[in-house]
Amino acid sequence: xxxxxxxxxxxxxxxxxxxxxxxxxxxxxxxxxxxxxxxxxxxxxxxxxxxxxxxxxxxxxxxxxxxxxxxxxxxxxxxxxxxxxxxxxxxxxxxxxxxxxxxxxxxxxxxxxxxxxxxxxxxxxxxxxxxxxxxxxxxxxxxxxxxxxxxxxxxxxxxxxxxxxxxxxxxxxxxxxxxxxxxxxxxxxxxxxxxxxxxxxxxxxxxxxxxxxxxxxxxxxxxxxxxxxxxxxxxxxxxxxxxxxxxxxxxxxxxxxxxxxxxxxxxxxxxxxxxxxxxxxxxxxxxxxxxxxxxxxxxxxxxxxxxxxxxxxxxxxxxxxxx
Amino acid sequence: xxxxxxxxxxxxxxxxxxxxxxxxxxxxxxxxxxxxxxxxxxxxxxxxxxxxxxxxxxxxxxxxxxxxxxxxxxxxxxxxxxxxxxxxxxxxxxxxxxxxxxxxxxxxxxxxxxxxxxxxxxxxxxxxxxxxxxxxxxxxxxxxxxxxxxxxxxxxxxxxxxxxxx
Numbered sequence: 190x191x192x193x194x195x196x197x198x199x200x201x202x203x204x205x206x207x208x209x210x211x212x213x214x215x216x217x218x219x220x221x222x223x224x225x226x227x228x229x230x231x232x233x234x235x236x237x238x239x240x241x242x243x244x245x246x247x248x249x250x251x252x253x254x255x256x257x258x259x260x261x262x263x264x265x266x267x268x269x270x271x272x273x274x275x276x277x278x279x280x281x282x283x284x285x286x287x288x289x290x291x292x293x294x295x296x297x298x299x300x301x302x303x304x305x306x307x308x309x310x311x312x313x314x315x316x317x318x319x320x321x322x323x324x325x326x327x328x329x330x331x332x333x334x335x336x337x338x339x340x341x342x343x344x345x346x347x348x349x350x351x352x353x354x355x356x357x358x359x360x361x362x363x364x365x366x367x368x369x370x371x372x373x374x375x376x377x378x379x380x381x382x383x384x385x386x387x388x389x390x391x392x393x394x395x396x397x398x399x400x401x402x403x404x405x406x407x408x409x410x411x412x413x414x415x416x417x418x419x420x421x422x423x424x425x426x427x428x429x430x431x432x433x434x435x436x437x438x439x440x441x442x443x444x445x446x447x448x449x450x451x452x453x454x455x456x457x458x459x460x461x462x463x464x465x466x467x468x469x470x471x472x473x474x475x476x477x478x479x480x481x482x483x484x485x486x487x488x489x490x491x492x493x494x495x496x497x498x499x500x501x502x503x504x505x506x507x508x509x510x511x512x
Numbered sequence: 513x514x515x516x517x518x519x520x521x522x523x524x525x526x527x528x529x530x531x532x533x534x535x536x537x538x539x540x541x542x543x544x545x546x547x548x549x550x551x552x553x554x555x556x557x558x559x560x561x562x563x564x565x566x567x568x569x570x571x572x573x574x575x576x577x578x579x580x581x582x583x584x585x586x587x588x589x590x591x592x593x594x595x596x597x598x599x600x601x602x603x604x605x606x607x608x609x610x611x612x613x614x615x616x617x618x619x620x621x622x623x624x625x626x627x628x629x630x631x632x633x634x635x636x637x638x639x640x641x642x643x644x645x646x647x648x649x650x651x652x653x654x655x656x657x658x659x660x661x662x663x664x665x666x667x668x669x670x671x672x673x674x675x676x677x678x
Contacts, residue, residue, distance in 0.1 A: 253521065273541040280544055295546065299546070363516050
């Protein structure tokens with residue numbers, strides 16, 4: 190009882206403290222100070238959020254520019270490698286904690302993939318889909334750590350001094366999202382071609398069989414059927430072209446979905462921190478955690494679904510769609 | 513394109529990054545973990561099969577034991593039945609033997625008694641005859657020829673026997 194009372198009193202104190210912090214933050218923030226007409230000393234002011242879409246250069250190594258996003262993606266890779274290397278270095282049948290964690294990660298992804306693609310192809314999809322998921326989610330969650338976006342230097346350009354953070358959320362670099370999208374696209378198309386056969390895979394788009402039927406019909410003297418099949422055949426080719434275009438559009442949608450969501454999240458956090466420096470941004474951090482998970486899930490899941498579509502023969506799928 | 517930051521050099525760098533991560537995770541995560549999961553699955557399957565086998569074996573041996581117990585019980589019952597039969601027989605035989613022996617003894621005793629009686633009677637008779645002879649001798653005071661006398665007595669006795677029988 191005593192312990193409970195003590196902890197509840199502590200909770201109340203903590204609540205009051207947080208509320209006070211929120212109020213202070215509101216007052217010294219730009220909103221409150223403008224509203225209440227208070228001059229806030231400059232050391233309490235948070236810099237105006239500066240939105241810059243391209244990543245900023247941090248180092249130059251020879252002719253190569255290392256940007257802050259590239260740096261944080263290296264950290265992501267290093268962390269993922271180290272964690273899972275440690276987890277699987279000494280594999281045991283009865284796993285320790287770290288190995289259990291790695292097993293839960295792999296098994297969870299594997300079961301998800303298996304549910305979508307079936308037993309046969311799950312092992313082909315796991316490395317690609319799993320890597321995309323782990324890369325995106327680690328990039329997103331690492332960027333929520335305070336070190337990201339806060340440690341940096343001032344660069345004096347023509348617009349005045351600009352703060353350049355040493356580390357920036359890797360997912361907010363369009364080059365990164367584009368690189369994953371290109372990889373996913375190549376994986377999907379190559380997988381489709383190798384699994385179904387290159388000619389059959391391309392035929393899956395255009396469905397040349399109808400056109401061939403038309404000419405076979407003409408040869409046999411079925412004029413009426415020839416025209417309907419001819420029309421259908423050309424329609425199929427048109428649909429095929431559309432579908433090929435849609436495959437390429439996937440790259441763009443992949444790229445901008447992740448880039449847009451992550452950049453928006455970062456700007457949201459920046460703006461919230463600028464407006465109310467303390468406390469108010471915390472719920473948004475929770476939201477960004479969720480968004481990071483969701484975006485990783487969406488990127489990996491869509492790659493998986495497109496891959497499964499590429500692997501399933503097109504004719505059956507088409508037949509299902511027409512009925 | 514420049515304003516959102518697409519940069520071919522950086523793009524290639526990120527692509528290489530991703531491929532490196534892909535390779536690393538394949539070597540360090542997917543392969544060993546899947547192998548371990550497969551191994552564990554095989555092991556679990558094997559041990560489940562073994563357990564099933566052991567269970568089957570146990571139930572089979574249990575049945576065997578039950579059957580053996582049943583057989584033993586039946587055998588025991590048969591043996592008990594046989595034993596009691598044999599005991600009955602032995603009792604019966606003993607009884608029979610005892611009766612027979614008793615009969616023999618009784619008969620022997622009877623015979624002996626009879627023999628004794630006959631002997632006594634014969635002795636009595638001779639005694640009586642001698643007495644009679646002595647008496648008659650005394651009475652008639654006359655010494656009859658012993659042989660003649662004997663004959664006389666025998667005649668009388670014969671007569672008396674026939675008389676007795678009549």
